[in-house]
Amino acid sequence: MINSNRVLVVLYRYIPEVAPRVFRWGSIVDELTSQNIDVDVICAALPNTPEFEIIQKARVFRISPWFKGSYSLDQSRKKTNRPKRxxxxxxxxxxxxxxxxxxxxxxxxxxxxxxxxxxxxxxxxxxxxxxxxxxxxxxxxxxxxxxLSWPEYGMYWILPAFLKASQLIRQNEYSAVITVSWPVSPHVVGWLIHKTVAKKPNWIVDIGDPFSFNTTTPINDFNKFGKLNTRFERSLLKNATSISVTTCKTREDYINFLPGIESKIFEIPPLIPKAQNPIEPNLKNLLNDNNQKNKLIFTGSLRAKNRRPDVILYLFDQVLNDSELKEKLELHFYGDSKQCLDSFKPYKNIIDKKIYLHGIVEKSFIDQIINTADFLVNIGNVTENQLPSKTVEYISTNRPIINISSSKIDSSWEIISKTGIGINIYAKGVEEINESDISQLLNFIKNPPPPMVDETLKIIIEPYSIGVITNQYKNLIFKK
Structure with missing residues (x-):
C-alpha cells in the first residue's frame, strides 16, 4: 500500500450529469475533500463542458473516447435535438x-x-x-x-481513460484507486491499471449493479458475451483489494458467485443527500402548489423492464372513484418517463388534470420536491439485490410512503416496513390487483400513519448519512 492522502476515482459519469451514482460520488468526493483528502476524478467527456476543471476542490479530468461515434451508443447521452424528420x-x-x-x-x-x-x-x-x-x-x-461493444458503450473510452489514469499514477502518490460502476467500463480501466502499472495503490471496486449475472437489465448481449462477462468479473473480484456493494443481498450473491472473497467485500448502503435549503422561487411552478390538493409524488426514472408505473396508475385511477378523494388527489411524476409513455395512454383524459408528467428535473429541485409531498410513491425494482437510493431519501422525509412491489423479496419494502410510515402493495401487473389492494390504499390515504418520532428517525437513517458512508470508504482507502 502507498501511504498518501490522495485518491483517484474513475467513473463514467460525473457532475453535472444526472444519475444516482453521480449524486452519490459527488457527495462523497465533497466530504473527502472537506477532510483535506485530495481527490482526482476521471470521467467521460461531455459536450460543452471543459476537459479539466476543479469541482468541490477535486480535480476533474473529462476524457473523450477514441471513437467519437460511440456517444450515440449511450442512450442516456444520445442527442435529443438532432432532426427527426x-x-x-x-x-x-x-x-x-x-x-x-x-x-x-x-x-x-x-x-x-x-x-x-x-x-x-x-x-x-x-x-x-x-x-x-x-x-x-x-x-x-x-x-x-x-x-459488438464490450463491456458496453463505454468500450471506446477505456483506453484513453486508462492512459490518463496511468499518467496520473506516475505523477502522484495515491492511497487508492476507486473504480465505480454503472457502466462497467471504469472497472476495466482499474483492471488494466492493476495489471500494468508498477505502483499498486489499493484498488476499490465499487459496484452499483451486478454485471455478469444481471439478467433482468443486461448491459450487453449475454448470448455473445456471457462467458467473457463471467471470466472478467471473477478476475476483477480476485484482483481487487476491496469490493463495495449497496445491499446485503448483493454481497451474498457475489460470495456465492466467487467463494473466498468474504473478507474483502463490504456492504456500503445508499446515501441520503444533505438537507436542502427552503424551496426556491423558480421551483414553485413545478409544484402545482395547492393546499387543497393531496399530492402523491414519484421521483426517478421509469423503466420498461424493471420499473413500470402501470400498477400505481391503475390504483390511482380506482381511488379517484371515491367521492371524498376525487377532487383532492393528484399524482406527479418527476423524472425520465419516456420508456413507459404507453402506460399513460389509458389515462390520457386525466393527464395534466390529475396525473402530471414533469420530466427530468435538477437534483437540487428533486430533494426539495419530495418534501412537499403528502404521499411518496416508490416503485420497487424487479431485481431483488438492488436498493434504490431514493428509498432511503423518502424515509428521511418522514412522509407516508406507498410502495409498489413486483417481487416477493423487495429490498425497498424491507427497509420501509421498519418505519411504520408505509404500506406495501404487491402486484406484478394490473391483472393481479384486487379489491383489497384498492381498499388498503384508500384507507392509507384517508388515514395516513403518524410520522416517526425524531429519535426513531435518526436511528433509522444514521447508517445512510454522508458521514457514516464516507468513513466506510475511508476505511477501505487507507486499508493496510
Whole structure:
C-alpha cells in the first residue's frame, strides 16, 4: 500500500450529469475533500463542458473516447435535438420557403403553376422516403456497433481513460484507486491499471449493479458475451483489494458467485443527500402548489423492464372513484418517463388534470420536491439485490410512503416496513390487483400513519448519512 492522502476515482459519469451514482460520488468526493483528502476524478467527456476543471476542490479530468461515434451508443447521452424528420432540417426549411414564394409568383391556376406544385409534392415524397431509409440504416448500424461493444458503450473510452489514469499514477502518490460502476467500463480501466502499472495503490471496486449475472437489465448481449462477462468479473473480484456493494443481498450473491472473497467485500448502503435549503422561487411552478390538493409524488426514472408505473396508475385511477378523494388527489411524476409513455395512454383524459408528467428535473429541485409531498410513491425494482437510493431519501422525509412491489423479496419494502410510515402493495401487473389492494390504499390515504418520532428517525437513517458512508470508504482507502 502507498501511504498518501490522495485518491483517484474513475467513473463514467460525473457532475453535472444526472444519475444516482453521480449524486452519490459527488457527495462523497465533497466530504473527502472537506477532510483535506485530495481527490482526482476521471470521467467521460461531455459536450460543452471543459476537459479539466476543479469541482468541490477535486480535480476533474473529462476524457473523450477514441471513437467519437460511440456517444450515440449511450442512450442516456444520445442527442435529443438532432432532426427527426426531413422537415426539421434548416436546408429544407429554406428550400420550401423559396419554392412556395416562387410558385406564388406564377399565374394562378396556370398549367405552369400546376406543374410546379405537382413536381414539388413528388420531390417532397421522394425526399421523405430517402430520409426515412437513411435514418433506419443509421439506427441499424448504431445497434449493430452497440451489439459488438464490450463491456458496453463505454468500450471506446477505456483506453484513453486508462492512459490518463496511468499518467496520473506516475505523477502522484495515491492511497487508492476507486473504480465505480454503472457502466462497467471504469472497472476495466482499474483492471488494466492493476495489471500494468508498477505502483499498486489499493484498488476499490465499487459496484452499483451486478454485471455478469444481471439478467433482468443486461448491459450487453449475454448470448455473445456471457462467458467473457463471467471470466472478467471473477478476475476483477480476485484482483481487487476491496469490493463495495449497496445491499446485503448483493454481497451474498457475489460470495456465492466467487467463494473466498468474504473478507474483502463490504456492504456500503445508499446515501441520503444533505438537507436542502427552503424551496426556491423558480421551483414553485413545478409544484402545482395547492393546499387543497393531496399530492402523491414519484421521483426517478421509469423503466420498461424493471420499473413500470402501470400498477400505481391503475390504483390511482380506482381511488379517484371515491367521492371524498376525487377532487383532492393528484399524482406527479418527476423524472425520465419516456420508456413507459404507453402506460399513460389509458389515462390520457386525466393527464395534466390529475396525473402530471414533469420530466427530468435538477437534483437540487428533486430533494426539495419530495418534501412537499403528502404521499411518496416508490416503485420497487424487479431485481431483488438492488436498493434504490431514493428509498432511503423518502424515509428521511418522514412522509407516508406507498410502495409498489413486483417481487416477493423487495429490498425497498424491507427497509420501509421498519418505519411504520408505509404500506406495501404487491402486484406484478394490473391483472393481479384486487379489491383489497384498492381498499388498503384508500384507507392509507384517508388515514395516513403518524410520522416517526425524531429519535426513531435518526436511528433509522444514521447508517445512510454522508458521514457514516464516507468513513466506510475511508476505511477501505487507507486499508493496510
Amino acid at each position: 426531413y422537415k426539421d432540417f434548416l436546408f429544407f426549411k429554406i428550400f420550401r420557403k423559396r419554392v412556395k414564394k416562387f410558385l406564388k409568383r406564377l399565374p394562378i391556376n396556370s398549367s405552369l403553376q400546376k406543374y410546379g406544385v405537382n413536381f414539388y409534392h413528388k420531390f417532397i415524397s421522394i425526399l421523405s422516403r430517402v430520409f426515412n431509409n437513411l435514418q433506419l440504416a443509421s439506427d441499424n448500424i448504431r445497434r449493430w456497433i452497440g451489439s
